[in-house]
Amino acid sequence: MPTSSSTLLLFGATGDLAKRMLLPSLYALHEDGLIAEDLRIFGTARSEHSDEEFREIARDALHEYLPEDRKYEGKIATFLGHLQYQPLDASTLEGFDDLAAKLGDISGGLSIFLSTAPFLFEPTIRGLQSAGLAGENVRIGLEKPLGNDLASSRVINDAVAGAFDEDRIFRIDHYLGKETVQNLMALRFANAMFEPLWNANGIEHVQITISETVGLEGRHSFYDDTGALRDMVQNHMLQLLALIAMEPPADFDSTSVRDEKVKVLRSLRPVTSDEMVRGQYGSGAVQGEAVKAYTDDLGDTSETETFVALKAHIDNWRWQGVPFYLRTGKRMAERRSEIVIKFKAVPHNIFAQRGGRLNSNRLVIRLQPEEYVRLMVMAKQPGMDREGVSLREVPLDLSLTQAFAKARRRIAYERLLLDLIDGDPTLFVRRDEVExxxxxxxxxxxxxRTESMTPQLYGAGSWGPSDSFDLAANGKVKWHD
Known part of the structure; x- marks a missing residue:
């Protein structure tokens, strides 16, 4: 088993991700006694700050982003005592020796969380190597984006691989840290009832939806260079698809799980033009509030997509003929992340002659904003049935919030940071998966590019372009709205 690191180094420690997610997550781990009392946490960024100034930045972030019931001043004070800071311009080698001097003794192991612009990956890795911060007892966590296509991703991965072995590289997809995503594996592999049906014989189709009500949210330049396909589908949605479709792994360890996921990803059939829809939001109203079009938010013309719908197929034995519908977009009707498994209909409706109508069973796995697993089954309505049998679809609910009401609800980065510190790569993404x-x-x-497919406009506050409904309807499918 890998040993826990005694030192953690956060790049981009004064940025938005650190303030909203990383520092509150580390505080939560500290509050619950899940990190060592002597863990040293160093932050680095380009801005000049002293240790005390960085602690004040962290204190402000905790007061802004922590829930009220977790703001214990005494524990906040002891957590801030873990923090130190060293300014660094990662684009040059000059400051890395000073960073190494600030870190001091790292013989107890160093974990690095690297969140940076893609063009800074290579100089940062070179700087870490030059300062002796890439040795055998150092592991590195990489926050996306890891390139913007296969070629640039390989450049970044090659640069990191030149300094770190694969088992010391932790590529982060924060969706894998969500409790409900991990429950997807428990649902599949800890319950005997699903496995006989979890294939082309039992499932008609699968839907994965990640919809947002927000627009650009201050990410103008990044998002316009990236778009919905690369921002959401390339990582989060394909990881969800892989977890749904993977074969049962031999064990719940990093090698077994990731081996099965990559088999799925390599079996994806190329998508044809009639199996995809691009969209960009226009003006409209979201939750009763008027909002501008994407180009107005951006302040420029653009052909970047804010919506994508795809019909995917997995060409293997288990899933042959089962379509996977993927849909993601900004400025949509509601915020939702969910997986819907629609099972095939029963082979014969014995209630048909008495008026009983059947719907196929559906399994709904909601990731956010609520967390639940809901199985939709058919039941008979109470009555004497003199005029026929009346059947109705009813839910069998497992509300994770209620079922585990006494358990601490954690954000994804808490688990991922702890796994990085402890050296457990199971919930991180391997290079062959990324590629x-x-x-x-x-x-x-x-x-x-070749077919000049430009985005179709859709009204903000809707469920996307009308062609996305046709995409599903052509397969006799209705989106789960």
């Missing part, structure tokens, strides 16, 4: 994802995504973008 299989990019290969599939690049092929979609090539279809867009």
């Amino acid at each position: 299989a994802q990019w290969k599939w995504i690049d092929a979609i973008r090539e279809v867009w």
